[in-house]
Amino acid sequence: MAVGLLSHKVSDLCLGKPPVLSIPLVSTVGDALIALRTSQDGCVSVWSCCCCFFDTAHPVEEEEEEEGEENKEGACRCLGKLCMVDVICYLSEEKNLLSPSAALRAPVSVLLPKSPDRVAHVEANASLLEAIDLILKGAQALVVPIQRGRASGTWKKQHQWQSPEKGRHQFCWLTSEDIIRFLLNSIGILYPLPALSIDSLGIITAETLMVGYHSPASSALDAIRLSHANQTSVAVVDSDGNLIGEISPHTLACCDETVAAAIAVLSCGDLMAYIDCGGPPDDLVKVVEARLKERNMERFLEEFSMYNESSNSSSSSLAASSSDEEFSTSPSRTRSWGGGKYSKSLSYTARMVRRSEAIVCQPRSSLVAVMIQAIAHRVNYVWVIEDDGSFAGIVTFSSMLEVFGEHLRQLAMA
Structure with missing residues (x-):
């Protein structure tokens, strides 16, 4: 059974996923904003080639794809994955608040993360372990090619977009949430690891991003950016350090x-x-x-x-x-x-939205219970609270994947 789990390829985790919505690097912040308003998953990808663009005026019909067959694979590359958080943090800067129209005319590159490792290209036949390793190295999302026949023509026409490569491949996102969800579906094979407490596994991180309840929200801007980059969150605490x-x-x-x-x-x-x-x-x-x-x-x-x-x-x-x-x-x-x-x-x-009440667990909570909590609330983390209500830290998908990655390697060698 373990061999069967390890035999799965990245493409198995991408079945049914929609193609990414994309814009070129020559776009503006305003262009990205328009694209985000129409994105099914709230994200848009930025590409280094001119053949990929989001265009509401010139929809791509199904037959037009054949014209791009001569495009060479690898000619285009995804430079980043953007969502509304990137736009909000950018517009929250004082100079942009004073002149938002100028901010919207700025090149979309101002929204891209400084680290190029936030997004990684992966072949569809890459192994599950390879995908986990890339996530642990800092990739927020993996860009995976999907077969043209697997993409929904209805979805594509409805959203009127052009793929980064109009020929042989389209692409989808693969995230840590997708991998955790996949592992949860095979949780029995990973026993007894899922039944162990997060405390005994040593995956609770005590160092977290915190701001005071009465502190100016503008003072939390750097923490919001960092939590977005690390796929965590910013804890709002009272004067005693208790999580609110x-x-x-x-x-x-x-x-x-x-x-x-x-x-x-x-x-x-x-x-x-x-x-x-x-x-x-x-x-x-x-x-x-x-x-x-x-x-x-x-x-x-x-x-x-x-x-x-x-x-x-x-x-x-x-x-x-x-x-x-x-x-x-x-x-x-x-x-x-x-x-x-x-x-x-x-x-x-x-898309799912939720309240600002923190999702919490306790140190003795089992790994599988915390996985279910996070997936149910569509977050990449769960806050950890002691029995007396004191703040203990946070457990993230990344820390879970470290444990699962090591466990899978041991299974592979057995």
């Missing part, structure tokens, strides 16, 4: 770009309420508006209103061509300030 909640990149990824204004003027505690499931409370929206006026920063909202009107036609053409009723009739078609997640994206309803 979190500012999670997973939650921010389901918000719209105007959250940058809230980060500039709210406390960390208020920001948790602002980005919480259900959209920001009206009183907090009014607080943000008032504080922006006090700082002579109303221009941020005004310029975004104008930008949204000008870019709305591109998104409208995309929605009008869709045969998916939910996609084309979503109330999020109308964008307005203060709408939070519920005014953000054409594809919002297709």
